[in-house]
Amino acid sequence: MRSPESLAARTIGSRYFNRRNFLNAGVRFSPSFTWRSIWQAKGVVEIGGCWRIGDGKTIKIWKDPWLPKQNGSRIWSPPKILDPNATVETLIREEEKAWNTDLINQIFAPFEARQIQEIPIPRSEQTDTFIWKKARDGMFRVKLAYHQIKAQNRHQSSNNYEEQREDNTWKELWKTKAHPRTLNFIWRLLHKSLPTKKNLSRKGARCIPTCMRCWEGEETEEHLIRQCDFARRFWFASPLNLRTEQEEGLTLRKWFLDILEKLQLKEKGFFCTLIHQLWKARNQLVFEDKELPIIEEIETATRVFEEYWKAQKKEE
Template sequence: MFRWNSKLKILRKALKEWSRKEFGNNKICLGQLRNQLNSVQQLAPFEDNLVVQAGIQEAIEVVLAREEMYLHQRSRVNWFNHGDRNSSFFHASMIQRRQRNQILRLKTANGNWKDTDDGIDQEIASYFSSIFHDDGPRDMASVLAHVPLSITEEMNTLLLRSVEDHEIKAATFQMGALKAPGSDGFPGLFFQQFWEVIKGDTCAAIKSFFSGNYLLKKLNHTNIVLVPKIPHPEALPHFKPISLCNFSVKIISKVVDFINTTSGAWSIPKLKQVLSEEEALSISCIPISKTGTEDSMLWDFTTNGKYSVKSGYHKTWNDLILSKLEKPTSSINPPSAFWKFLWNLSIPPKLKHFWWKVCRNRLATKENLVRRNCANTPMCPRCGKHSESIEHLLCHCKWAKKVWFKSPISGGFFPNNINSALSWSIAAKEEMDKGARVCLHMERWLGLWVRGVNSRLPKKLSRFMLLPPTGHPKLPKFGQPPPPDMLKINYDASWIDSAQKSWGGIILRNSRGCLLDGRRFCISANSAFIAEAFIFREACLFAKALNLQNVSIESDCASLISLSVSELVPPWEVLALITDIRKIGAELELSFCWTPREGNEAAHWIASSRASTLGCNWVSFPPIPLLNILCKDASVYQ
């Protein structure tokens, strides 16, 4: 422990000296480079001068990047990546935090104000001395005699076991890299970036503490910071003391309170101690990585999940456009009688579905496309004067009005009076007979929609879409057998919305279709997609537990298979699961394949409610329904 602390002390002095000589003051260096650039730019544009100018500009870029990185680390903003020239934002965040934490005066218990440095120091010392006053030792033996033992022998053995290197590394990388450092000046970023260099000394120092040796007083020195608990604090009770410990002490004291490190799952009893039943259930449904994936923050409006100024600008601009749309808002909740009326109409099914999409605002108008970040502008491509909402496309556009005006079936139908397709549909329900007029109006609306979509497409593409469909190869109805030297795992999940639970089924078969092994289990999940991803990871862990390699894993969920074989950033709900799947797949050389539902019936049956009576020996003695499915698949494999 002493040698480790001495090395950190020597390294700190050496790094400060190296930084002073190597980089100097960024502000002074940047000013000198800009003066040199101005001098070179005033010279004739010869090739030698242009080369010198390019070199100076490159040096300026390096200094700016270094300054931005420095301000980013000091700003404590961990959700915003540097690299977009955000120096002004980081500097403003740093100044704002400094002003918020600054104490200029304090109100005493008597109501008097102290605004001098000595007076503020005396008030703080007096306040905390009274709080932590010790009345002397007390005999607690009589009280402790009636306290039952809560630590079992098994728990005591677990607590007394030696600390492993991987546990120390996990604790190091779970803490914030840019949190405020302690008195030694080393943030978590230093330990994480140079772990391979310092892991030997670090692990030895941590193990020496847990083996019974003492902790150096210098390592336990902390800087106390008073953080305001309210916007405008006046007295000391309005502040919360925060200890800025050395990062080495944080490694020792790091404890994952709510995660069971043995099973890698949430500790439900501990969650229920501090949260409500509903909150604990929701948190328990969030999947946790089992391969040591680091926590990260994702930006939902970019494909790679990283924030950039460009993506933030586009998000803000789209929100501004949508806030100024001329479409009136409505909070109409259509009664169930209207939907019964719609679905019972004697009109073609395609008109019913089209009317339902109109009332639900499910058509791909320019306004809806902008809302989903699929278009740059919501303006109507025909008139170019208004945003293309459903009402504008079907009724208000000059092009649509001409169609209604010239139509012989528009009697009594006035497009100008329609502010909401849903409101008009509910109001017109009583006036329409269940047949001809509704059919004619919906056909007219459908024709307007088709022509509106075609007007956005290039002429060649429009003509191509009018061509009759040609023959195409049919997809295989059943899954294909694996090669003779490979095994195949099929998995599926069934999700129960009301209980927020899911059942999963996994089966292992050879190239002849013989059932070799399988599993069925229950998990907590917030959606069917999360349940499918969770069972997908369990299938990979199933192969790892059996030490299987060169195995094919099949599923009828095409989106998960696509995410597992690509580098796309998955939705945050399944990010930990997909990351684990990719790591295990690369480690075991697994192959992931999509199969239609007909080729995944065995796993689907195991995951369904019909398999609730499965016994312990269902792999050796499959139930009759499962046996029939296996025999059918085996006949296809032959």
């Protein structure tokens, strides 16, 4: 890609990706061993490499990686105004050697428009160059590619572990001895589908998204269950004796799953019931202007859970 005029590039290119660049090439019918080996490394090049803007004539806006700060380096905004096969040069004012900011702001999402306008355009005539992002000089090296593959594999293994762990935890959750309404509430909570003030505000409802208890943060799921001073005192006073301020670096879902894994079957049901009680207490405050002491909220949750637990035991 950096030496398209070399004999190897012209020989392989004429057969497998004539008039196209390597990243957009397919494996083709009955490929040679050499080409098949090169093509299999394309994924590594796509992740680690990126086009550096020269004249913009060879870089396709929506098909090539050219945004160095973007995940995958490709444009996410769908094609509009320009042809889907348009090249980057159509975004440049040739005489001024500057970006066409009006056009860019019309086509791309704001975060992409800012990234594009931050890319420097050479004042002198230069061709587009494919570079390796992790290298200071932009040159590809086998060592850097090796580290890229290792990092990618570690990330994939971590994702697979988390996905498997989450699947197993959800199975355990549905086996938990808690009221079905409570389990349904937990599912909605962790999928961020509760009508919190922040969610309602985001959907266009006219409301102040601030928490009505502390007036110090937006009413999100995270805030209601862990971050609000009321929630922190609630968990510390509960029989589980949790200190939520010590785990602020975790997402709500990760915090919930971590605690659930450490609890016994009955404690899991009680934990879910306590979370549900926090939401019920919030609704009492919002809709009835009623605020009970923390100890009463905990006693209510304890009574509700014990009644359900005993009923289940009788059925068994």
